[in-house]
Amino acid sequence: MLQTKKISSVELTQTFLGRIAQHNPNINAYIALDEAKSLAQAKAADALIAAGKAEPLTGIPIAQKDIFCAKDWPTTCGSKMLANFVAPYDAHVITQFDAVGAVNLGKTNMDEFAMGSSNETSYFGGVKNPWDTERVPGGSSGGSAAAVAARLCAAATGTDTGGSIRQPASLCGFTGLKPTYGVVSRYGMIAFASSLDQAGPMAKSAEDCALMMNVMAGFDERDSTSLNREKEDYTRDLAKPLQGLRVGLPKEFFAEGLDAGVGKVIDEAIAAYKKLGAEIVEISLPNTGLSIPVYYVLAPAEASSNLSRYDGVRYGHRTAEYSDLMDMYCKSRAEGFGAEVKRRILIGTYVLSAGYYDAYYLKAQQIRRLIAEDFVEAFKQCDVIMGPAAPSTAFKAGEKVDDPVAMYLQDIYTISTNLAGLPGMSVPAGFSNGLPVGLQIIGNYFDEARMLNVAHQYQQVTDWHLQMPQGIE
Amino acid sequence: MEWEVVIGLETHTQLKTNTKIFSGASTAFGAEPNTQACEVSIALPGVLPVLNREAVNCAIKFGLAVNAEIAPRSVFARKNYFYPDLPKGYQISQYELPVVGKGAVTIQVPAVGKHPAYEKVVNITRAHLEEDAGKSVHGAVEGMSGIDLNRAGTPLLEIVTEPDMRSAAEAVAYAKKLHELVQWIGICDGNMQEGSFRCDVNVSVRKKGSDTLGTRREIKNLNSFKFMQQAIEYETRWQIETLEDGGTIQQATVLFNPDTGETRAMRSKEEANDYRYFPDPDLLPLTISEEDKARVKAQMPELPEAMKARFEAEFGLTSYDAATLTASRELADFFVQTVHAGAEAKPAANWVMGAVSAKLNAEEKSLTDSPVNPNQLASLLKRIADNTISNNAAKQVFEALWNGEGDVDAIIAAKGLKQESDSGAIEAIIDEVLKANPAMVEEFKAGKEKAFNALVGQAMKASKGKANPAQVNEILKKKLS
Numbered sequence: 001m002l003q004t005k006k007i008s009s010v011e012l013t014q015t016f017l018g019r020i021a022q023h024n025p026n027i028n029a030y031i032a033l034d035e036a037k038s039l040a041q042a043k044a045a046d047a048l049i050a051a052g053k054a055e056p057l058t059g060i061p062i063a064q065k066d067i068f069c070a071k072d073w074p075t076t077c078g079s080k081m082l083a084n085f086v087a088p089y090d091a092h093v094i095t096q097f098d099a100v101g102a103v104n105l106g107k108t109n110m111d112e113f114a115m116g117s118s119n120e121t122s123y124f125g126g127v128k129n130p131w132d133t134e135r136v137p138g139g140s141s142g143g144s145a146a147a148v149a150a151r152l153c154a155a156a157t158g159t160d161t162g163g164s165i166r167q168p169a170s171l172c173g174f175t176g177l178k179p180t181y182g183v184v185s186r187y188g189m190i191a192f193a194s195s196l197d198q199a200g201p202m203a204k205s206a207e208d209c210a211l212m213m214n215v216m217a218g219f220d221e222r223d224s225t226s227l228n229r230e231k232e233d234y235t236r237d238l239a240k241p242l243q244g245l246r247v248g249l250p251k252e253f254f255a256e257g258l259d260a261g262v263g264k265v266i267d268e269a270i271a272a273y274k275k276l277g278a279e280i281v282e283i284s285l286p287n288t289g290l291s292i293p294v295y296y297v298l299a300p301a302e303a304s305s306n307l308s309r310y311d312g313v314r315y316g317h318r319t320a321e322y323s324d325l326m327d328m329y330c331k332s333r334a335e336g337f338g339a340e341v342k343r344r345i346l347i348g349t350y351v352l353s354a355g356y357y358d359a360y361y362l363k364a365q366q367i368r369r370l371i372a373e374d375f376v377e378a379f380k381q382c383d384v385i386m387g388p389a390a391p392s393t394a395f396k397a398g399e400k401v402d403d404p405v406a407m408y409l410q411d412i413y414t415i416s417t418n419l420a421g422l423p424g425m426s427v428p429a430g431f432s433n434g435l436p437v438g439l440q441i442i443g444n445y446f447d448e449a450r451m452l453n454v455a456h457q458y459q460q461v462t463d464w465h466l467q468m469p470q471g472i473e
Numbered sequence: 474m475e476w477e478v479v480i481g482l483e484t485h486t487q488l489k490t491n492t493k494i495f496s497g498a499s500t501a502f503g504a505e506p507n508t509q510a511c512e513v514s515i516a517l518p519g520v521l522p523v524l525n526r527e528a529v530n531c532a533i534k535f536g537l538a539v540n541a542e543i544a545p546r547s548v549f550a551r552k553n554y555f556y557p558d559l560p561k562g563y564q565i566s567q568y569e570l571p572v573v574g575k576g577a578v579t580i581q582v583p584a585v586g587k588h589p590a591y592e593k594v595v596n597i598t599r600a601h602l603e604e605d606a607g608k609s610v611h612g613a614v615e616g617m618s619g620i621d622l623n624r625a626g627t628p629l630l631e632i633v634t635e636p637d638m639r640s641a642a643e644a645v646a647y648a649k650k651l652h653e654l655v656q657w658i659g660i661c662d663g664n665m666q667e668g669s670f671r672c673d674v675n676v677s678v679r680k681k682g683s684d685t686l687g688t689r690r691e692i693k694n695l696n697s698f699k700f701m702q703q704a705i706e707y708e709t710r711w712q713i714e715t716l717e718d719g720g721t722i723q724q725a726t727v728l729f730n731p732d733t734g735e736t737r738a739m740r741s742k743e744e745a746n747d748y749r750y751f752p753d754p755d756l757l758p759l760t761i762s763e764e765d766k767a768r769v770k771a772q773m774p775e776l777p778e779a780m781k782a783r784f785e786a787e788f789g790l791t792s793y794d795a796a797t798l799t800a801s802r803e804l805a806d807f808f809v810q811t812v813h814a815g816a817e818a819k820p821a822a823n824w825v826m827g828a829v830s831a832k833l834n835a836e837e838k839s840l841t842d843s844p845v846n847p848n849q850l851a852s853l854l855k856r857i858a859d860n861t862i863s864n865n866a867a868k869q870v871f872e873a874l875w876n877g878e879g880d881v882d883a884i885i886a887a888k889g890l891k892q893e894s895d896s897g898a899i900e901a902i903i904d905e906v907l908k909a910n911p912a913m914v915e916e917f918k919a920g921k922e923k924a925f926n927a928l929v930g931q932a933m934k935a936s937k938g939k940a941n942p943a944q945v946n947e948i949l950k951k952k953l954s
Contacts, residue, residue, distance in 0.1 A: 069519045082518065089512055091519055188519040195754035223521050224756050302754055305551050308562020309516045313620065329555055352553070352749035361751060 009049065009059025012154075013042040013103050016061045020106070020152050023472055027128050029146040031066050032074045032107040045101040056211045058101035063153035065144050066107040067114055068199075069188040070094045077190045078110040078122040078140075081310045081317045081336035091188020092220045093157060093199055100215050105153050109143030112338045113307065114164055114192040116140050117410035120401050121340040128397075129172060130469040131435055135394040138168030138410070144202050145172040150472045155203035155212055159189060160424075161196045162295055163390070163414030169202060169426035170389035170438025175455060175465055176202040177209045178414075180445050181421035182227040185220030191306040193299035194225075196418040205465050206427065206455035210234040213448060229446070237453040243277035245454065248382030252288040253413055253440075259392040261432030266388050269429040269439045269458070273386070276457055281382045285374040290367050291416040292408055297351050297364035298419075303341075304348025310336060343404065372420040375442075384454055385442040388413055389426035393435035413440055423448050427455045428464035436464075475681040476716075478709045479689075480644045480674060481636035484651060485629045486661045487605065487669040488531040494604050494628035495522030495565060502667050506610065506621035514607075514625045516560035521755050524549075528628035531660035532572045532602055533761060533769040535630060538658050538776055539597050541576025543766060549602075549756045553749040557620050558607040566631075568750040571601035572759060573630075578654065579778065580646045581796055590793075595647045596635040602759075603629050624668075630660070636675065636686060641705035645698050648672055657777060657802040665696045672696075676705060677722070678712045687712070688722040692729055692736055704729035708736045780805055788818035797826055803840040804830075807847055814851030821854060828871055845874050852881040860941055866890040893940045896948065899932075902940065903948055906931045917953060925949070 017035055024030050038061065045059030069075045069087035071094075076082045090098065097104065111121040119127040119142025127142040129135040130150035137146040141158030145168030148156050158165040160178035169176030177200045184199040191197060201212030213234040220226045249270065254263065274280065312318035312332030319331035337345070351360035378385060391412055400407045417424040422445060426438035439458075443451040459465050493500055496513035513520045536543040550568035576597040584590040607625035611618050632651065638644045652670055655661035662669050672695045677687035692708060695701045707729075712722055725738040775783070777799040784795035798808045804825065811821040829850065833843060853870055856862050862870060862885055873884045885891055893899060907914055910931060917924035932945045 069517070075518065077518065085518070087518075089517070186519075187521050190518040191755075193754075222523060224523050225754075301751060305553050305563050305749070305751070308553060308555065309518070309560060311555060311557075311562060313557050314515055314560060315517070325557065349749065352751055354747045354749075357749075357751070 009042040009045040009061075009103060010039060012059065013038055013061045013105065016105055016153055019150075019472075023150055023152060026133065027130060027146050027150055027152070028125050029108055029127055029143045029150065029152055030063070030106045031076055031078070031109050031124050031143065034073065034106070037073075038103055038105055041098075041101075041103040045103060048101045055100045057097070057215055059103060060154045061103040061105040062097055062212075063105050063108045063144055063147045063156035064094065064097075065141050065157050065159060066110055067159050067190045068093050068157065069190070070104060070107070073104070073107055075107065075190070076124070077114070078112040078124060079336065079338070079341070080123040081333075083123060083317065085315055087188075089188065092185035092222065093189065093216055096215050096218070102215070108141070108147055108156060111140035111142065111164075112341050113190070113303070114140040114159060114161055114197075115303070115340050115344055117163070117167055117407050118395070118397070118400065119143065119168075120397060121338055123338060126397055129394045130472055131173065132394065134396055135435070136171070136397050138171035138390070138394065140164040141168050141176075141202060145169060145174070145176075148172065148174045148202050148204065149469060151468065155201060155208050157199060157212075157216070158202045159192075159197055159199045160414075160418065161192050161198075161299060162418050163411035165200050165202055166389045166414045166424055166426040166438065166440060167410055170440075171394040171436065173428045173431075173436025173438070173464070173467060173469075174202065174204055175206050175209050175425065175427050175459075176200065176438075177213065177425040177448065177451070178417070178423060179213065179217065179448055180227075180423045181418075182225050183229075183423075183446070183448070184216045185218070185223040185226045187220055187222040187226075191302075193302040194306060195302060196295075196299060198418070205459055206425075206452045207235065207238060207459075209425070210238060210449075210452045210456075213452070217448075232449065234449050234452055237449045238456040240453050240457075241277065242273065242454060242457050245273070245276075245278040245384065246281050246382040247273055247278045248281045248283040248378055248385040250283050250285040250288065250378065250385060250387060252285050253387030257391050257409065257412065258388060259432070262388050262390070262392060262437050265430040265432055265437040266386075266439055270386060272458060272461065276461065283378045283381055283385065285371075285378060285416065287367065287371045287374050288412075288416055291371055291419055292412060294364045294367045294371065294419060295411070295415045296347065296408060297360045298368065300344040300348030301351050301361050302348070304345045304352065307337075307341070307345060312336070340404070368419050371416050374416075375420045375422055375444075379444045383444075384447070384451060387440050387442075389438035389440035390414075393432050393437060417442050421445070423451060425451055425455060427458060428467070429462075430464055431467075436467075476678050476713045477639060477681045477683075478641075478705070478712075479636045479677050479679060479686055480638035480641075480705065481689075482632075482634045482638070482644060482647060482651075483673040483675070484632045484648070485605075485671045485673075486535075486632060486651075486655050488528050488628040488630055488660055489662055490525055490527040490531065490628055492525055492527075493626035494525050494528045494602065496626055498626065500627050502664075504623055506619065507623060510607075510622035510625065514560065514622050516562075522565060522753075524756060524759065525628065528602055529572070529759065529761065529765075530769050531628070532600065532630055533766055534658045534660050534773060535600055535632070535655065536573040536576065537766070537770055537773060538654055539573075539576035539578050541597060541600070542574035543761055544570060544572055544574060544759075545761055546570065547572040547601075547759045547761075549753045549759065550750045551753050554746045556606070557618070558609050558622075558625070560607065560622060560625055564604060564606065565753055565756070566603035567601035570758075571599040572761070573597075573600035575599070578647070578650055580643070580650045581800075582643050582646045585642060593637075593643060593646075595637045595643075598633045598635050600630050600632040603631060605629050636677075641702045641709070644674060644705055645702050648698060648701060653801050654777065658773060668696060670696070672701060674701060674705060676708045676712065678709060678716065688724050690722065690725045690727050690736075690738070692727050693739070695729060700729055700731055703731075703734055704736055707734055711736065774802070777805075788812070788822070790818065790822055794822050794826065798822060801840075807840055807843075810847035811850045811854070814848045816851040816854035817858060820857065821850070824850060824854065824871075828868070832875060844877060845871070849874055849881060856881055856885065860892065860894050861885065862890050863892050863938075863942060865938070866892065889939075891939065893936050894944060896944060899936070899940050899944050900948055902935050903932050903945070903952060906935055907952065914953070925953070
């Protein structure tokens with residue numbers, strides 16, 4: 001639309017800024033907005049378009065999760081600890097979007113340091129699910145999710161350590177992709193659990209996600225875990241028919257704990273895939289049940305170390321009064337971090353302690369390998385794995401805040417792919433009691449283009465991804 | 474009761490790379506505080522480490538130099554603790570799988586009193602790569618502490634020995650040897666004042682003959698050999714006295730105070746950190762291939778041991794002389810250049826180890842600052858060899874060379890030091906001397922050998938010191954026979 005000059009980037013950006021002004025006070029999707037900066041980028045994009053130098057995302061307003069450092073933008077990671085932190089440099093993801101002339105529309109709300117599944121741990125307040133504002137949008141990329149669902153941006157970025165793109169995509173009814181670990185550089189993305197964190201796109205459709213991936217993916221020498229692979233076009237296979245596609249259904253994903261309404265929607269989606277020519281294979285991922293305990297050893301272990309830099313010495317929150325160095329550390333961190341972050345720092349510190357390391361951390365690493373091997377076996381029998389992205393639809397705010405384990409179970413179907421480093425996505429597949437349900441598609445390593453194809457073909461015969469919540473038109 | 478001290482060393486060697494171990498920031502010493510602290514050095518949110526392969530090459534060089542196993546796969550680990558000069562709240566180091574494994578160095582322990590010098594092998598347990606911390610700066614602003622992160626992320630190779638040393642002298646000999654070796658292979662500038670080479674010394678004592686180790690105390694951050702000697706001697710005495718008084722040694726970290734010459738515990742084991750080491754998920758395991766090793770090996774200079782053997786074989790030097798000359802790269806180079814400039818090897822060795830070293834020591838200069846260069850020394854030695862000047866005169870010429878009084882031949886001419894080698898002229902002088910000293914001649918003939926030396930002396934005096942002493946000897950012998 002931009003390139004056919006029906007509308008300029010400035011007009012489009014202004015439209016979104018207008019919608020944000022109208023709806024954000026209620027939804028609370030954005031932490032930081034900077035109209036002048038966004039419009040300046042839009043103007044520059046219009047010049048590129050006029051000069052015929054436009055790329056698919058030139059001039060498109062993108063919401064950036066507040067986990068990405070963006071030069072001269074507040075970058076808080078949803079924490080009081082960084083409430084006043086203004087990043088002096090750009091994350092790789094930000095640089096990539098800048099390079100194609102996309103517009104940074106603002107920084108979106110998130111669970112503090114990406115730790116949470118409901119966006120309720122944010123220092124900047126919870127985010128409302130546009131489908132039902134009494135309910136949560138999921139997390140940790142809750143702000144990006146609500147922004148995409150409420151059409152407060154064209155698309156958004158998210159990060160996914162245990163499900164933080166896919167679970168909110170499921171709860172808010174749009175398409176979200178967590179790529180293979182190492183496909184998108186983590187440089188400038190504030191670390192939660194380094195071996196699991198991966199950035200990805202959150203957008204209306206699989207096609208939009210593919211265009212986003214073309215910008216976000218690619219080797220970056222500043223991230224040692226970034227994979228040096230040839231640049232690929234993620235849109236290349238979108239149109240391929242699905243005839244003969246082998247879809248694996250892990251029996252563990254349809255067992256106890258799955259909401260019946262959600263299960264029904266997933267069954268219908270599978271039926272639709274059969275119609276598209278897919279054949280269904282029953283598979284097993286026997287160690288799925290161990291993924292949550294393993295994750296809650298490894299992720300907090302890495303987090304406890306990653307978050308040590310927030311000590312009040314060089315930047316970030318420092319307590320007003322302190323008697324000595326130890327007092328300054330203790331008070332600054334006690335005041336700067338919220339309860340969930342503290343809980344995970346404590347767990348992580350404990351499992352790495354002398355005398356406990358072997359029993360927890362090492363054991364968890366061993367099981368992590370078993371979980372990855374489950375998938376290796378599974379992909380011998382199928383091309384993609386399908387199942388629910390989350391066990392339930394969006395729950396009410398406050399419902400699970402006092403029960404961390406219930407909250408952790410939100411990621412039961414997503415965590416194992418992070419542990420294995422595999423790509424996974426959530427695709428809108430229908431509604432249960434008026435709330436969106438996401439179908440999860442898990443692919444083999446580097447199979448993002450195929451997954452996007454699988455999702456796109458489904459979106460050609462369904463319109464779940466085009467549905468909009470009421471009251472935000 | 475006889476006690477034995479058991480010593481092991483951990484040495485932090487700052488590697489001579491242009492940039493830091495995990496970022497592109499400069500490692501140059503002495504810049505304004507925090508001007509060499511990039512976003513990685515400051516540990517801003519979101520930054521990531523990228524390994525500097527040059528630091529790895531330094532580790533490989535060291536491994537090759539001490540005949541160590543070089544791990545094909547090693548792992549970087551996080552050592553977690555809070556300190557203001559540690560920006561990430563953890564130090565990236567290596568823990569379970571270090572880059573360099575078991576190796577050994579041979580040390581020369583100098584003679585002390587009646588005990589002769591001896592050689593000893595000190596085993597290297599491991600050497601691992603890690604990053605340095607920053608520095609706390611106290612008092613730059615009244616009542617405040619500042620942090621300078623220029624040094625944060627500077628590459629270090631921590632070299633750990635087995636508890637093989639049995640005296641302060643052995644520990645110092647090892648430290649000196651290691652200090653020379655890391656400079657020799659070009660991985661460290663060796664500057665101890667700037668902290669490029671810092672030693673932690675583990676000291677314990679036990680009854681002689683016992684094969685179990687006593688409880689050790691670790692003396693931290695010794696940055697001079699003199700302090701190391703003093704600290705170990707004090708610590709050893711203190712431990713022995715404590716045990717003899719019925720006390721026990723608690724494992725502890727201690728600091729040496731150069732003003733009092735004493736060591737004092739800074740923290741006990743109970744207060745020690747639990748560092749919660751775990752593999753750094755931001756870095757891939759470090760892999761080193763046979764090709765990597767071969768490439769580094771090709772750039773390595775000849776090692777001291779090999780050079781020592783070559784000096785013995787090629788120049789006929791004694792083992793002791795060859796060891797002395799190869800104790801430092803500069804000394805060895807100076808010697809070789811002197812020989813290449815035309816000097817004979819043995820006199821060159823003697824002069825480099827003798828007059829040159831003595832002068833440098835006296836003036837506390839290093840070889841690089843020597844006013845006499847190898848070419849000048851070679852010219853001087855050639856004038857001795859071709860009998861132009863005597864050994865005695867050569868000392869005067871050397872003194873003048875040192876003081877910058879011109880080149881060798883000009884100095885000889887100016888000072889009139891050219892020796893008389895014309896046998897006719899010398900014969901004439903001797904005839905005069907014999908005629909003037911009949912009593913001495915008589916004494917000699919009566920069997921007093923001393924009288925011969927007196928006659929040589931008279932002849933040298935008569936020639937104003939310029940006669941070739943060997944010729945004087947020879948002619949005088951002939952005349953008196």
